[in-house]
Amino acid sequence: MTGATRVLLDESRTPRTWYNIVADLPVPPPPPLRPDTSQPVGPDDLAPLFPMELIAQEVSTERFIAIPESVRDVYRLWRPTPLIRAHRLERALGTPARIYYKYEGGSPAGSHKPNTAVPQAYYNARQGIRRLTTETGAGQWGTALAFACAQYGIECEIWMVRASYDQKPHRRSLMRVYGATVHASPSPLTVSGRSVLAERPDSPGSLGIAISEAVEVAGSGPEVRYALGSVLNHVLLHQTVIGEEAIEQLAAFGEVPDVIVGCTGGGSNFAGLAFPFLREKLAGRMDPVVRAVEPESCPSLTRGVYAYDFGDAAGFTPLLKMHTLGHAFVPDPIHAGGLRYHGMSPLLSHMYELGMFEAVAKGQRECFEAGLRFARTEGIVPAPEPAHALAETIAEALRCKESGEPKVLLTALCGHGHFDLSAYDRHLAGELEDYALPQDRIDAALAGLPVLESPGSSGQS
Ligand SMILES: *Cc1c(COP(=O)(O)O)cnc(C)c1O
Secondary structure (H helix, E strand, O other), X not given: OOOOOEEOOOHHHOOOEEEOXXXXXOOOOOOOEOOOOOOEOOHHHHOOOOOHHHHHHHOOOOOEEEOOHHHHHHHOOOOOOOEEEOHHHHHHHOOOOEEEEEEOOOOOOOEOXXXXXXXXXXXXXXXXXXXXXXXXXXXXXXXXXXXXXXXXXXXXXXXXXXXXXXXXXXXXXXXXXXXXXEEEEOOOOOHHHHHHHHHOXXXXXXXXXXXXXXXXXXXXXXXXXXXXOOOOHHHHHHHOHHXXXXXXXHHHOOOOOOXXXXXXXXXXXXXXXXXXXXXXHHOOOOOOEEEEEEEOOOOHHHXXXXXXXXXXXXXXXOEEEEEEOOOOOXXXXXXXXXXXXXXXXXXXXXXXXXXXXXXXXXXXXXXXXXXXXXXXXXXOOEOHHHHHHHHHHHHHHHHHHHHOOOOEEEEEEOEEOOOOHHHHHHHHOOOOOOOOOOHHHHHHHHOOOOOOOOOOOOOOO
């Protein structure tokens, strides 16, 4: 049925398990370490921040983890999501490649993030937690968590980076519609926020400061916990529903992928699409090339180092072994806010070291061009983050045109761009810049990498 455009699955096909790729890796990933002792972090260290079931998933080596029925029930509001063949984009490019995209923008929050926000709210509610705290930059994660908390009747308190709070009033409104409390960060409500404000009352904030505020409040009481929208193993695990559905849908098209492309901020939508396909590849059932796309202004995989570093700017979190530009690195203000993170998921970083996937970096102008091309052919306005994946998918399709190879390309269209139209306006007005990233800025941030207390076999020297 190669002429078909969409494969929709019946809601009974919503996956019943998440796939944990750790079970199939030839070498286990290095553990997170306590900054004070350089010893591996234990469950007790994480218990003030996360509920026990998520901590268990974080360290699990089980291959498949059952999705609770209550979570599947909420997933069914928008899952299974469609897999669409981009016939119109293919024709416009004149490529023999067949391009497929898995569209996650039809979720209530407009991105893939509810795939993890819902189980996180569920496991917290089951443990009797009454309130979740989190940070949000561009607002995608805050929106998803606010929606998920409303499903389970728990409170949601969000620290939103001041610059976005002022520039993206509609994201802020959406979180409040779902019932969340939203503070501009830095806020006068926490010790960390007050100390920043004392020095700089007009601070625009940063993701690092917002994380510090949310973590500080989560640590303050037995019924409050913290939630993170990317980077950690349990978050990537929850996103594998994307790839599991895509395997079934691509098979219904009668196709096997040659190239799989996704954008990477902390790595969750990319992992969610790619991990189930990598399982099939490890088992010898298919052999796709898997490729991550990151912004040139924040290139943790292509120009960062693989080392233990803090997950946040303030140095509150455990040390994570990951591809990093240094926790002090402040990326230029590109519009793909979800890709402006100094590090990369430790699990993906480990797999990158094992050679399990490739990475490329793109400037934002090429990505917005790809976003326009996609909108004008396929009709969906992509968020600036997946526009990075589309830019590489288009580049690959054009290489297929050169070589005459009819490859099957698969990408994740992980969110729509309806809240990013002012960025598209700026691109259309010719006002967007590409930021070349000089090596000395990376070197300066890397000079601040933490020094391990007792460099053991897994340590950095
Ligand atoms: C948050 C976000 C990203 C970046 O996060 P990942 O964990 O790398 O997926 C990318 N795209 C969209 C639409 C997002 O909301």
